[in-house]
Amino acid sequence: MRAVQITRFGGPEVLDVIDLPDPISGPAQQLFKVSAAGVDFADTHQVEDSYLARQELPLIPGAEFVGTPVDGGERVVGLLLGGGGYADTVATDPRMTWPVPEGVTDEQALSLVLQGTTAWHLLRTSTHLVAGESVVVMAGAGGVGTLAVQLAKRWGAGRVIATASSPEKRALAEELGADATVDPALADDDPKAFTAALREANGGQRVDVVLEMTGGGVFDGALSALAPFGRIAAYGMASRQAASAVAPASLMGTSRAVVGFWLAHCTARPQMLDEAMTDLLALTAAGDLRPVIGGRYPMTAVREAHQDLRARRSTGKLVLDPAR
Template sequence: MRAIQITEFGGPEVLVPVELPDPVPGDGQTLVEVDRAGINYADTHQAENSYLAKQELPMVPGGEVVGRTPDGRRVVALLGTGGYAEKAVAPTTTTWDVPDGIDDVTALGMIVQGVSAWLLLRRSTHLEPGESVVVHAAAGGVGTLAVQLAKAWGAGRVIATASSPEKRALALDLGADIAVDPKEPDLKAALIEANHGRRVDVVLEMTGGSVTDQSLTALAPFGRLAFYGMASRELPKPVQPANLMSHSTTVAGMWLAHVFQLPGDVMGTALDELFGLAADGRLKVVSGGEYGLSEVRRAHEDLRSRRTTGKLVLDPSR
């Protein structure tokens, strides 16, 4: 089968098209003939071995696929590695049937980005109706869905940030009340001004560095910041517990892998709600483009340079 393999860690240049034997599922695994694989920002960290989970070489990257099982079921699946290929094996416990009417891009957009947005708003920050929400990187995979979910769940004001006028326009089209350039010299003041002069209640943040620092200082009493990525690869300042107490603020971290340690089927519950909203036309995955296996380096370059919006997918047939 055709696949992308990494034999040394690094940037996009380490993604090499190869021919590999077909994977063979073991006990508790499901074989999937891949129609599309998701491309996530986390994959760029996986390629350079800078993500939360350490990687081993050689490796076929890619953590999510949609396709068919040998018995004809159409499924979407999470897997640790192996997604950038014509065939993949996934744990049966992280393989879900795709409802009729849900296309490949929507299925892939929901399984990581959609569930991440769901968890950030539902569990990490416990969004209440009427509260203000800042969504950083609002034109990205998680951001586009978080903007829509915040509005659907009654947020009083959704403030999007994005790095270009086109991306800010997209966030507004998706329902954000106002869009801000995150490169504003005084981002704290810009966020407060965007919230009619009031500090903000909730911030979803995946940039790192000064964006995190200024967003934290823009929080209202009992405001919550959920940190789920560091796209800039710049560390924010250490958080001082005394400062949290003095302002009654909360900082949460979120890594999707931990959803499987929660009691009950939280992942299934989230997907059911997300697919239902998509089927009703109340939630849409923004397609950010499709790449063939031969174009995967360009996909990672586009991600790292922030040229992309929405959900990117890989077509292993070309």
């Protein structure tokens, strides 16, 4: 098979396209021929071994694919629990696959399996969004953010505020339904300025829900902007910077909550993925949810895809074409 493999940890430069033996399906697994593979920001952490789960070399990155069983069958979108997604053939448990409805493209389906289910559970499971509450979506033009903005509006958020790093990205977030946008660069020099900007975007009021994936000063500024009984869900660390320690007394004194979310824990409860995927695929097929596709890269351009992600040049979902 043709695949992307790394034999040392690092940046995009360690990603090499090579020929490898086809995977061997284990117990309760099935082989699939891949038509498109998803690229996720978490993959950049996987490649440098800086994420929550330790990685072992050699490694084929990636966790999402669209394809068909090698012995024939319907098109599915699937999740790979141990990596291996950047390849033209994968082996996975069929329990971790979902049929792709007619009218939903490979790229749209890939946008849902990790990023869509993350947005769904951040709002439904982690923060328990209540109609009328204000929601801040960090990286509102990204893979999770573009879907979270739309879902928050659909589920009755009173005001949706998105952060984005350029005028073009802020315009996209507003096109998708954000009521206001904020430049997260304000947090680089002073988290208090970022706090003030979030409150200004919310009509001078503190905010109820924050979906946060940056860390550092962005997390600190967003936490300070929370209203009593507000919740901030941390699901990433794109800045590679740690936020300030959260003291229990400060949470008690302000009646605020900090919640962590890692989609990997949903894999132990497959019904959690089923519920989210069923809803998201149906909404997309009906045209009620618009996944934003940021680009389809040949597998030979995998380094460029990672460079674009890390440099914040991309919007929405990035996809690899294993045939090119």
